[in-house]
Amino acid sequence: MDISSIDTRHATSNTFELSRGNSFPFTGYPFGMNYFAIETTNDNWWFHPEAQHYRGFRLTHQPTMWAGTKGDFASVRILPFATRSKGLLDVPYAPQFSTFQPNKLEIVQKNDRIRTTLVPSEYGALMHITAADDELGVIISFPTEGEVTKHEGNVIEGYSLQLHADRTTPLKLRFHIEATSPVVDATTIEDGALQLSFATSDDVTLRIGTSFISEAYAVRNMPQEDEATLSANITDAWNAKLGKIEISDHDRERVQTFYQNLWRAFLYPMKLYELDENGEPVHYDMHADDVKPGYLYTNNGFWDTARTVYSLQSLIEGDEYPKILHGFVNSYKEGGYMPKWLSPADGGGMPGNLIDAVLADAVIKGIAPELNETFLEGMLHSATEQDPNGRLGRRYQNDYAKYGYIPADVPESVNNSLDYAFSDWCISIVAAHLGKDELAAKYRKLALNYQNNFDKEVGFMVAKDRDGNFKPGFSPISWGGDFTEGSSWQSTFQEPHDIQGLINLYGGDKAFLKQITTMANSEPKYDVKGYGHIIHEVAEMEVNEFGQINMGxxxxxxxxxxxxxxxxxxxxxPMIKQMMTKLFSAGWQGYPGDEDNGSMASCYIFNSLGFYPFCPGTDQYLFGMPLYDQIIVHLANGKDLTLTTTQNLPQHQFIDHLEVNGEAYHKPYITHDTLMNGGAIDYTLGLVPNPDNFDSDVVPYSLSKKGAERGE
Known part of the structure; x- marks a missing residue:
């Protein structure tokens, strides 16, 4: 799959009420510092693929539309104009003649006879504008707040500010533009936009450099290559990423869906570092208002991404992933806590502290081992020192330490409790890996705290008050309040480190199987007393119709x-196969819910491979259901893993048998080391289930032993 086949408008047709990705049509380098898109409207959903008008090319750092119009920190808007559109801030364009690709964004303003081609560089872009008119120029404006500070001759300079910085110095993006034609007129028009006319009226190229560090860096970051060379560079960069997994399948549309997801998996986190004159990484420290050595990354919500993104990177991304981990460590050193939601600094959003799962997973897989001690230090700091501002790390750690759960008077108490217990287990994994056995034992015990919220009378996780009483009036379909973006149906099973312990609480496999079967077979009913209104995740569960399993x-x-x-x-x-084929597509409504920084894209990729990282921090991937005829995974260590599926037809919804490297395989999971050794996995599908394919006496990892009421 060539990168030119990717349509960046994938999953961009959304509304406030219903998400089908809530994604953006980004053009830029993998893990880029800047992305480029066009803006079609001035709100959180600032692009829609069916719009036939636009407000300009937008240099963006948007992590999610839920960050709001001010969440796109330090952004810039550039709108080409000719005689017919001079002075207008919203103009028609022709989507059918335009190009939306990761390596190129080309917009045709048919009525104005303007064609604008934007090719990104690592830290800027080349923007080539052609017209057939009497006048040619650009209008520069700012979705956030900014200013053009210079327009002399061929040079245009300015900045854009981050708004609403929290406990940090706001980021300031400097931009330096050199045009092939001098500016001959500059006029401030509506909303403070600056309209700049060029001496040449038919062909102008803008070389754009940006920096969060200084004007000098912005000049150095300006691309020097010609358009063809720059285009070849970014095309090669993207094709190298897409080439990490090769797909062969009888369904061409399904192949397109896979690569749309693989592309999205390489967008986040975004770089927040630059290269000095010696080619060494440096970054702006927002906490100290200073420039520091080393990597830094942003735009990542670990509550979403910890579940899939970094497990995928551990398999296929040997170059960028260690740098990303170094960047997270710098966020910890400069911000005081291991980050939870970076945008651009840590805002502390969402429950728990699920970066702990990312760190534990990296440790057991040997990614950046030089950071292991620092990982443990940062994890322990969040687990022992509550942020006095109540934002970072474990914001309710003091209550958790006192009660072994978060009391019901705290928002989202159940999900916070369960996530803290999972983090305790993650700490135990890292401590054990480092030979700190006493510390590991302490946190293994704390990892069982999830059991404090389990009410055996109802068979669900239920909020508790400070006296240890379960909250009255419980309903398993009530969203919000004690739960995060769900009800107890979606939250009860959020202890991936100890499902056997949960089974023991239910009284054994039979009762547990009955419960999860009911979860799958129930209608997607809900009430929204905790929220007071329907949120989009509720709507998606209802529309997707997979019972109480909200794959959105x-x-x-x-x-x-x-x-x-x-x-x-x-x-x-069958459930996984139906989810994959019914809920995902290559189109503008490509997902069953918010994609969220590569998390849902990575989930799709894993399910396509036929295995899934159920519990990051273990070395196990659980077998599910493969989707493609053949997949070749070029692993991060240079070896290849070939996955082949025989009898891969819609009516074959079960794995009849599988082989690993030519030998019959009966475990329901496979280890990271086995995958990284390369070789072959051969799936053979069948019409009816084969209960003997997997050994029912072999179960995946759990902290607790079978039948144990509490303890290992």
């Missing part, structure tokens, strides 16, 4: 795989 939201990604813990992997295989 990250906390449900792993729920189908619960059947493996009851020795019934074949129960989930």
């Amino acid at each position: 939201n990250q906390p449900s990604f792993h729920l189908p795989y619960l059947f493996a813990f009851a020795g019934k992997s074949y129960y989930m295989q």
Whole structure:
């Protein structure tokens, strides 16, 4: 798949009420510092693929539309104009003649006879504007707040500011533009936009450099290559990423869907570092208002991405992933806590502290081992020192330490409690890896705290008050309040480190199997007393119609795989196949919910491979249901893994048998080391389930032993 086949408008047709990705049509380098798109409207959903008008090319750092119009920190808007559109801030364009690709954005203003081609560089872009008119120019404006400070001769300079910085110095993006034609007129028009006319009226090229560090860096970051060379460079960069996984399949549209997802998996986190004159990484420290050595990355919500993104990177991304981990460590050193939601600094959003899962996973897989001690230090700091401002790390750690759960008077108490227990387990994994056995034992015990919220009378996780009483009036379909973006149905199984312990609480496999079967087979009913209104995740669960398993939201990604813990992997295989084929596409409504920084794209990729990282921090991937005829994964260590699926037809919804490297394989999981050794996995599908394919006596990892009421 060549990068030119990717349509960046994938999953961009959305509304406030219903998400089908809530994605943006980004053009730029993998993990880029800047992305480029066109803006079609002035609100959170600032692009829609069906719009036939636009407000300009937008240099953007948007992590999600839920960050709001001010969440696109330090952005710039450039709108080409000719005689017919001079003075207008919203003009027609022709989508049918325009190009939306990761390596090129080309917009045709048919009525104005303007064609603008933008090719990104690592830290800027080349913008080539051609027209057939009497006048040619650009209008520069700012979605956030900014100013053009210079327009002399061929040079245009300015800046754009981050708004609403929290406990940090606001970022300031400097831009330096050199045009092939001098500016002959500059006029301030509506909303403070600056209209700049060029001496040449038919062909102008803008070389754009940007920097968060200084004007001098912006000049140095300006691309020097010609358009053809620059285009070849970014095309090669993207094709190298897409080439990490090769797909062969009888369904061409399905192949397109896979690569749309693989492209999105390489967009976040975004670079926030630049290269000095010696080619060494440096970055602006927002906390100290200074420039520091080393990597830095941003735009990542770990509550979403910890579940899939970094497990995928551990398999296929050997170059960027260690740098990303170094960047997270710099966020910790400069911000005081391991980050939770970076945009651009840590805003502390969402429950828990799920970066701990990313760090534990990296440790057991040997990614950046030089950071292991610092990982543990940062994890322990969040687990022992509550942020006095109540934002970063474990914001309710003091209550958790006192009660072993978060009391019901705290928002989203159940999800915070469960996520803290999972983080405790992650700490135990890292401590054990480093030979700190006493510390590991302490946190293994704390990792069982999730059991404090389990009400055996109702068979669900329920909020508790400070006296240890379960909250009255419980309903398993009530969204919000005690739960995050879900009800107790979606939240009860959020302890991936100890599903066996949960099974023990239910009284054994039979009762557990009955519960998760009910979850899958129930109608997607809900009430929204906790929110007071329908949120889009509720609407998506209802529209998607997969029972109480809301594949449109990250906390449900792993729920189908619960059947493996009851020795019934074949129960989930048709469900996964139906989810993959019914809920995902290559189109403008490509997802069953918010994509969220590569998390849903990575989930799709794993499910396509036929295995899934159920619990980051273990070395196990649980077998699910493969989707493609053949996949060749070029692993991060240079080896190849070939996955072949025989009898891959719509009516074959079960794995009849599988082989690993030519040998029959009966475990319901496969280890990271086995995958990284390369070789072959051969799936053979069948019309009816084969209960003997997987050994029902072999279950995936859990902290607790079978039948243990509490403890290991």
